[in-house]
Amino acid sequence: MSKKLRPLIVGAGPAGIRAAEVLANAGIRPLVVDEAPLGGGQIYRQRFVPDERTPRDLYGSEASKATALHQTFAALADCIDYRPQALVWNIGPTVADIAVDGRSRRADFTHLVLATGATDRVLPFDGWTIPGVFTLGGAQVALKSQGCAIGDSVVFMGTGPLLYLVAWQYLKAGAQVAAVLDTAPFAAKLNLLLGLPSQPGVVLRGIRYAAELVARGIPVHYGVAPIRVEGGARVTGIAWREAGKESRLACDAVGFGLGLRSETQLADLAGCHFIFDERDRAWRPERDAAGRTSVPGVYAAGDGAGVAGADAAELAGERTGWAILQDANLPVDTMRIRLLEKKLGAIDRFRSILERAFPFPTAWAAGLPDDVVLCRCEEIAVADARLAARQQSVVEINRLKALTRIGMGRCQGRMCGTAAAEVLASSCGRSLEAVGRLRSQAPIKPLPLDLTGEEDAA
Amino acid sequence: MSTLATDVAIIGGGLVGTSAALALRRSGLSVVVLDKGYCGAQASGVNYGGVRRQGRPLAQIPLSQRAHAIWPRLKELIGIDGEFLRSGHLKLARTEAEMAALETYAARVADLGLDLELMGHNGLRERYPWIAGHVAGASLCPGDGHANPRLVSAAFARAAERAGAHVMEHTPVHHVERMPDGFHLSTGAGIDIKARHVVNSAGAWAAPFAAAFGEPVPLGRIYPCLIVTEPVAPAMTVNIGAEGGGIYARQVERGNCIVGGVRGAPLPDADFSRPVGAPAISVMNRAAKLFPALRHAHAIRFWTGTEGDMPDRNPVIGFSATTPGLIHAFGFSGAGFQIAPGVGEVVADLIRDGRSTTPIDAFAIDRFVRTNEGSGADLMTEPQQRETSQ
Numbered sequence: 119m120s121k122k123l124r125p126l127i128v129g130a131g132p133a134g135i136r137a138a139e140v141l142a143n144a145g146i147r148p149l150v151v152d153e154a155p156l157g158g159g160q161i162y163r164q165r166f167v168p169d170e171r172t173p174r175d176l177y178g179s180e181a182s183k184a185t186a187l188h189q190t191f192a193a194l195a196d197c198i199d200y201r202p203q204a205l206v207w208n209i210g211p212t213v214a215d216i217a218v219d220g221r222s223r224r225a226d227f228t229h230l231v232l233a234t235g236a237t238d239r240v241l242p243f244d245g246w247t248i249p250g251v252f253t254l255g256g257a258q259v260a261l262k263s264q265g266c267a268i269g270d271s272v273v274f275m276g277t278g279p280l281l282y283l284v285a286w287q288y289l290k291a292g293a294q295v296a297a298v299l300d301t302a303p304f305a306a307k308l309n310l311l312l313g314l315p316s317q318p319g320v321v322l323r324g325i326r327y328a329a330e331l332v333a334r335g336i337p338v339h340y341g342v343a344p345i346r347v348e349g350g351a352r353v354t355g356i357a358w359r360e361a362g363k364e365s366r367l368a369c370d371a372v373g374f375g376l377g378l379r380s381e382t383q384l385a386d387l388a389g390c391h392f393i394f395d396e397r398d399r400a401w402r403p404e405r406d407a408a409g410r411t412s413v414p415g416v417y418a419a420g421d422g423a424g425v426a427g428a429d430a431a432e433l434a435g436e437r438t439g440w441a442i443l444q445d446a447n448l449p450v451d452t453m454r455i456r457l458l459e460k461k462l463g464a465i466d467r468f469r470s471i472l473e474r475a476f477p478f479p480t481a482w483a484a485g486l487p488d489d490v491v492l493c494r495c496e497e498i499a500v501a502d503a504r505l506a507a508r509q510q511s512v513v514e515i516n517r518l519k520a521l522t523r524i525g526m527g528r529c530q531g532r533m534c535g536t537a538a539a540e541v542l543a544s545s546c547g548r549s550l551e552a553v554g555r556l557r558s559q560a561p562i563k564p565l566p567l568d569l570t571g572e573e574d575a576a
Numbered sequence: 577m578s579t580l581a582t583d584v585a586i587i588g589g590g591l592v593g594t595s596a597a598l599a600l601r602r603s604g605l606s607v608v609v610l611d612k613g614y615c616g617a618q619a620s621g622v623n624y625g626g627v628r629r630q631g632r633p634l635a636q637i638p639l640s641q642r643a644h645a646i647w648p649r650l651k652e653l654i655g656i657d658g659e660f661l662r663s664g665h666l667k668l669a670r671t672e673a674e675m676a677a678l679e680t681y682a683a684r685v686a687d688l689g690l691d692l693e694l695m696g697h698n699g700l701r702e703r704y705p706w707i708a709g710h711v712a713g714a715s716l717c718p719g720d721g722h723a724n725p726r727l728v729s730a731a732f733a734r735a736a737e738r739a740g741a742h743v744m745e746h747t748p749v750h751h752v753e754r755m756p757d758g759f760h761l762s763t764g765a766g767i768d769i770k771a772r773h774v775v776n777s778a779g780a781w782a783a784p785f786a787a788a789f790g791e792p793v794p795l796g797r798i799y800p801c802l803i804v805t806e807p808v809a810p811a812m813t814v815n816i817g818a819e820g821g822g823i824y825a826r827q828v829e830r831g832n833c834i835v836g837g838v839r840g841a842p843l844p845d846a847d848f849s850r851p852v853g854a855p856a857i858s859v860m861n862r863a864a865k866l867f868p869a870l871r872h873a874h875a876i877r878f879w880t881g882t883e884g885d886m887p888d889r890n891p892v893i894g895f896s897a898t899t900p901g902l903i904h905a906f907g908f909s910g911a912g913f914q915i916a917p918g919v920g921e922v923v924a925d926l927i928r929d930g931r932s933t934t935p936i937d938a939f940a941i942d943r944f945v946r947t948n949e950g951s952g953a954d955l956m957t958e959p960q961q962r963e964t965s966q
Contacts, residue, residue, distance in 0.1 A: 521727075559877055567860045567863055569860065
């Protein structure tokens, strides 16, 4: 029975690795496909070229978790098929198209675990396309993977736990952090105290990051609205509004982000039913507590299935591993499953507190100047989206794409989709849910035209 | 339930339906356009965008020439130029046999005003050095070009609306029948339409409306798959086709190249389709080989759409053979974009004058009943948009 199972796990981050571990322990050999050269995901990304930094330097307080995950994955090497630097670019019923080493290969699967993770959620602002503006995640990758900072004097701006984590990591690494600009008011942070009983470690860690930043004399501003990033060939400064007055600061790089957005294109291609997640302000695949989507045999775990963080991703990944065994009528550890679901429930409740502490700036899109670039791949301005809503009565995001090209470029809406939906919703007076979500199409990321044709991946 | 009375009810707000609506409004007739979704969201809006007369069956050429006169006037007609570019259409022959086929075609259309220019391998290399590989020769139709279907189709609908047509989107027609006082159409929008004339321009969804009047048609579906590259430096100065099919390509002003030549596959709900991995890669590879400028480019997106397909590759255009006041115009078989605005005018002629000066006999709906073999219109040449089946 188990020999016939051929699960495909997309993503070798916390969720994907834990799912693979459960399956491998049950004698099932999954195929794990990951875009990165080494396992660990974005959060526990490994250095490609070894340097003198310790796990403690790289992952801070999460070093033990990162090391444990890397060790687990290394130990699985003989029990799984692993394809790093490989892109699952299309999903059909029971078959995936994978681009790897300049070839496209087909992989048949009986079960599919989508552990596709998340990327930074961004909204545009004046000057956001000037070289030197990075996402918070991008700033973190530069540091973790390449050991370099995004600039000599960096301003971090936005909201979400990552804002303080990355600023703190830059500080620890010896980079100059010019300021932290938080788009939420300070009062919002008091919500974190509600999370102390359930997740004291996480809350205290967050408080420590902020406290260390302040102790080192780094200005932290709250309730900030961005006005513009200044510069030409390179960022030279940032101007913002705070309590009605404008301030500005010289810097040569800006790291910004507004929380995370789930990577859901493969779930869409797999035919999963989507629901609107009010907390994430985004559409995501519907799933049960075990990670089962609406499509039998397709499971979703980790941030790709709704943003919940790395700890939840490990638990949810493991839970989907057990779900596959359950659905194949194989023995499972029901005690363990109950514990996983209990822990996931607790994190989910904490997530709501986090969201109140790091709220998304809901008024940002409506306040954008008309001439700001919304879709940077196709160079479409905010004004074009508003004009389509006003003059062509556009009330739906795919129609906006068809009439304006927003989301048609290289990123396929992965970067601009959030902003397009927010701007459209504010322009046509509908809810974010009502304007819908961009339909995904293969390839989910660009493919070289000279990609060699298909052969079996197995 | 309210009833709306109109001279003409048009089922299907694609290019044919909306260009007919626009022409009818100019004749002063009242028009209602009904579309089950957005106007121009199906084949009219998601086709390749070739504006091409070259390669069409001879029977289509007069209609195609009529449309040819409309394309340069888009700005004046619908308010935008639709990115229409009179780039020329270059049809490549990869073998001597294919070259011979191009020569035969050129001879047959010599008097029809296409002004085809034949060239051999050397001439081709000299004029189009950006085309590589073993190409035996080519045929250029200088007056052909390409446009953006996504924009053109939506703009025709808006122009018809501005001209006074009542455009009802998201309004599927559930039932249509002819009563003594005219046609009655019931819709899903709580409104019924009463019309003196009905135009069936429902594209891939047209067969049930024809069957409702005792005219079953062998209308199939195809799902062309298009590939879009990232923007690259301008290189492709003409719209490219190939004798025998397999690849067609054009470069838009922004720099993206659009490449077709294969088909996608329908989803369980056959109104929707998806690209298929292997054929998509094969056409990407063909493009990379044929156009060295694209060798290191990336494909950034694919799209597919649903098009109505007739066994003899000719559309159905003209009066119903069973029902006075009913006009069919559908089944363009992957080659409707260029001729659609011409068909719209012909439909308006038929309603206004009872006849059209443009010959359309070959496209009569009863041709399958009459001969069992279709129109007998020229089957020798491949329309450019034929895809190699996966």
